[in-house]
Amino acid sequence: MAQAPLLSRRQLLQLASLGGPVLAAGVLAGCSRGGDAGQLLSVRGQLPSAWLKALPSSWRSQVLDSPVALLERLRDPSSASRLVSLGDGWVQQLPPAELQPINAPALLELLDPIAQAPSRLFAGPEAAAKAFPWAFGTWVILLRNRPDLLQRQSEGWALLLDPSLKGRLVLPASPRLLIALAQRQLSSTPGAVPSPEGAALVNQVRRLHRQALSLEESQGLNFLLAGDADAAVVTSQRAVPLLQRDPRLTAFLPATGSPLWWQLLVRQGPRGTTGSTGSPLPLEWLRDGLSLPLLDRLLAAGWVPPLPTSQLASALKRWPARLRPLLLPPPAVLERCTNLEPLSPAQRQGLQQLWDQAMAG
Missing domain, CATH: 3.40.190.10 (Periplasmic binding protein-like II)
Structure with missing residues (x-):
């Protein structure tokens, strides 16, 4: 910069x-x-x-x-x-x-x-x-009273698939964002080759979606603050004020970056x-x-x-x-962050088909 x-x-x-x-x-x-x-x-x-x-x-x-x-x-x-x-x-x-x-x-x-x-x-x-x-800003993983998961932050976005978070994870409602996060999970998995059409990505989106307690960020944060959830994916803007007020909360941005x-x-x-x-x-x-x-x-x-x-x-x-x-x-992490640019009609249709396949499984 x-x-x-x-x-x-x-x-x-x-x-x-x-x-x-x-x-x-x-x-x-x-x-x-x-x-x-x-x-x-x-x-x-x-x-x-x-x-x-x-x-x-x-x-x-x-x-x-x-x-x-x-x-x-x-x-x-x-x-x-x-x-x-x-x-x-x-x-x-x-x-x-x-x-x-x-x-x-x-x-x-x-x-x-x-x-x-x-x-x-x-x-x-x-x-x-x-x-x-x-x-x-970025999207970050916000944790409540989970120092064990914070110590494993090197696992990046794949941490969201931890069995202990099943039914205790708040995710955004945007299918496009969830697909982008699933792609980043695959990119940190040895041997995986993510692609918009790949069966691996469809399966990853399905696994991530099944972890969720809630797919609504603002209401979902209430679950986190009340102790009904242990983790949430939120914007950095939402996380920072909460971290200043609530000592039970910690947050991190995976080293692989996130959508901006x-x-x-x-x-x-x-x-x-x-x-x-x-x-x-x-x-x-x-x-x-x-x-x-x-x-x-x-x-x-x-x-x-x-x-x-x-x-x-x-x-x-x-x-x-x-x-x-x-x-x-840090600059190296920011360089790995990407914009969610406007989609062409063909790209939009492809992501919709991917999402439909993931939800049908």
């Missing part, structure tokens, strides 16, 4: 005055109290409250109860321009033609190169940036428009989420901006050693 310096508010304003017309317009509009108000839509609990409270007064905020409710709200044919915060999987359900470019090159350049693909919504290196990736999750800000323009219209982006507000003091508030809630390693490592020095690799995995 290459190092890129953070800009202060004064530097950002100076940069705007030195010939960045789009940047200047965004900064001035973000600080202005006049003009048409922009609208920021987010899901409850998925945008840090400290950051949301700092939103400029020229923007209105609406918090929806779930990603499904937010997507339904976006179907409203209102002509208002919206800034939308969603996970990368949910953003993929938005029609690409309705998303406007994110005209914030100076801010995007502050991010680590790992953020380039999600900023383009995985559309290729020549595509325009249509998202601002403000947080990312991303939180993205995308811009939905009025129907029938193609270029950037509506309220300019609140650029200074976006920058504040990448720097102190707000950066500490984001990290405390488990939200990690995709900044260069050197900057994040410096910010994490104040954190307990056990939490640092969950917030920022």
Whole structure:
């Protein structure tokens, strides 16, 4: 990860005055109290409250109860321009033609190169940036009072198949994620060759699914905290706040890595428009989420901006050693993490057939 310096508010304003017309317009509009108000839509609990409270007064905020409710709200044919915060999987359900470019090159350049693909919504290196990736992380194994399993973390994702976890394991509800985890289990098994069509992978998905007590992350965590489950696969963002509050819990990211999750800000323009219209982006507000003091508030809630390693490592020095690799995995582990990119119709059909075969066994 290459190092890129953070800009202060004064530097950002100076940069705007030195010939960045789009940047200047965004900064001035973000600080202005006049003009048409922009609208920021987010899901409850998925945008840090400290950051949301700092939103400029020229923007209105609406918090929806779930990603499904937010997507339904976006179907409203209102002509208002919206800034939308969603996970990368949910953003993929938005029609690409309705998303406007994110005209914030100076801010995007502050991010680590790992953020380039999600900023383009995985559309290729020549595509325009249509998202601002403000947080990312991994999936981890969260354990409750199981030091014996923690000592065996070198077994990686295969640990989820331990007989003691049958009926005491919480897994995410996403079939695609479970298939990805099963593939990683096979990759750590000598002699196994995982492939989307392979019988070995079908069997592995079936075995993993049969271990589960629950396939619903938020409700399943209640089972874990109540002692009805011993382990859960959760996002690093969910794990970090729990680990700070509950000494019975431990967590680790297997050395083989995991799929990455991303939180993205995308811009939905009025129907029938193609270029950037509506309220300019609140650029200074976006920058504040990448720097102190707000950066500490984001990290405390488990939200990690995709900044260069050197900057994040410096910010994490104040954190307990056990939490640092969950917030920022070691470079070798992070290199083994992969994005869950949009699927082609053929790929989607293939995974659906694999899942159906696994569930039929």
